[in-house]
Amino acid sequence: MKILVCISSVPDTTAKINFTGDGKSFDKNGVQFVINPHDEFSLNKAVELQEKAGATVTILTVGDASVDAVMRKALAIGANDGIRIDADARDDFFVATQIAKAAKEGGYDIVLTGKESIDYNGGAVPGLVAGLLDYGFVNGCIGLEVEGSTAKAVREIDGGKENVEVALPAVIAGQKGLVDEAALRIPNMRGIMQARSKQITVVAPEATSTSVEVVGYEKPASRGNVTLVDKDNVAELVRLLHEEAKAI
């Protein structure tokens, strides 16, 4: 079984988000980059399948050489090798096109992604990859086992969860719950040393066109000052919520 895990390199979850002076792009200055948390669950599931079922795990990232550090971390967690598409991940369709091409050429049985990246929050790439490849697609996956040429998955639905089966090859987008939070692997020294010698193949991108232009970024408006209510006057809070905020 061959698994392709798509990794996005994103600002650390504690990072303060700033935009460049012209408001046209994200300001990377002083920002630490990490494996997208949703992708991390998928990567860990893939490594689990590697250990249990002898799968090979290849990671794929679209980005310039600056994403190599994040890719090495993913390799240290246990992936076998990596593919870096040498380009700026400029939009969802572009990224999905690169993944679909690599997935087809490599003959992967499962394309695992996170359900969305925590930077641009598009959540579109997994579905676009499935559509481009005409594969079955399970989004918001919180459980996954593979039996022969079938994936048995659990996906989150509004107000519950659903058990599903999909024939391989398929695209599966994971999220929190796919593996236990406590079981998420942290690269150890042995893994880090091994990762140094694992191969990252750098590939030129496939050209795509886009009809979506980024006009600019801004920060959400500040809420202003909090109105503090004395803990012995809870009735006043209820009055404010009822009469002023009209929230209850």
Place this chain on the structure above:
Amino acid sequence: MAIFVYAESHDGKYKKAGLEAVAYAKAIADVAGDTVTAIAFNVTDSSEELYKYGATKVLKVENSTLKNFDANAYAKAVAELAAGEVVVVPSTNDGASFAPLLALKLGASLVTNVEKAPTTFAPFTVARKAFSGKGIETVAVTGKAVITLLQNSFGAKENAVAGSEESVSVSISDADAKVKVTGVEVAQTGAIDLKEAEIVVSAGRGLKGPENWGMIEELAQLLGAATASSKPVADIGWRPHAEHVGQTGKAIAPNLYIAIGISGAIQHLAGVNGSKTIVVINNDAEAPFFKAADYGIVGDAFEVVPKLIEEVKKLKGVA
């Protein structure tokens, strides 16, 4: 500019997210000088429900393949009917899953997590959530667009029109569904879906243990609210993962968010900063959450919450 909308339903009844998407489509149509056509699958609710929010036409599809969700089958069915420049899809689990495939089938651009009405139509210029709510991205689309609308961001605003319905068929069969549903587990009857809830009562480690959640559930029940939790609480196992709100959990935008015993880490704020009104109850006056709140009480949850329950009971006239 013809505007289409997928009016999502569950068990034959329109979901709030579906009605909100119709209201959003109507707001676009009013400015563009056109009307809204809604697409509905296996719905038993009356189409009057959708006319109330602005759909002039309702295309009703009865199809057994569409009784279970599959992204490919749903995208194919909507693509057969949505002959317009803009298609609005709610950003629910299902909507967000099939919208990318729909965009591919229609040859349209996809804009996800839209929060507000567009500012211009040519090109279609609209703001969307980015950086987990820590930023807003504005994009301009040339040509057809499929957009997903964040739940609770626009509001299910009524804007009644005279409408008509039409029963239509789509060429979808079980062979189009690539994913087979083998079982469903839904939350208990009457539970309010977290992403659709108008009010959310949320608690964190300040509650000291899962045995203390009774007062949180009581307050939520009184307010008709959903319950939620911070990440550490879900990670420890005090509450289910499905309740975790934040950057790596669910992003929500209720009308009122009450955070009890949650300090307000940047990752938590990222998931709730779309809330219209935020109330924070915490015994640490320095908790960062107070800086992001509209109202706050510095005090012990075990003292404040019972009092809050009593005051809400008085307001609601509950004995």
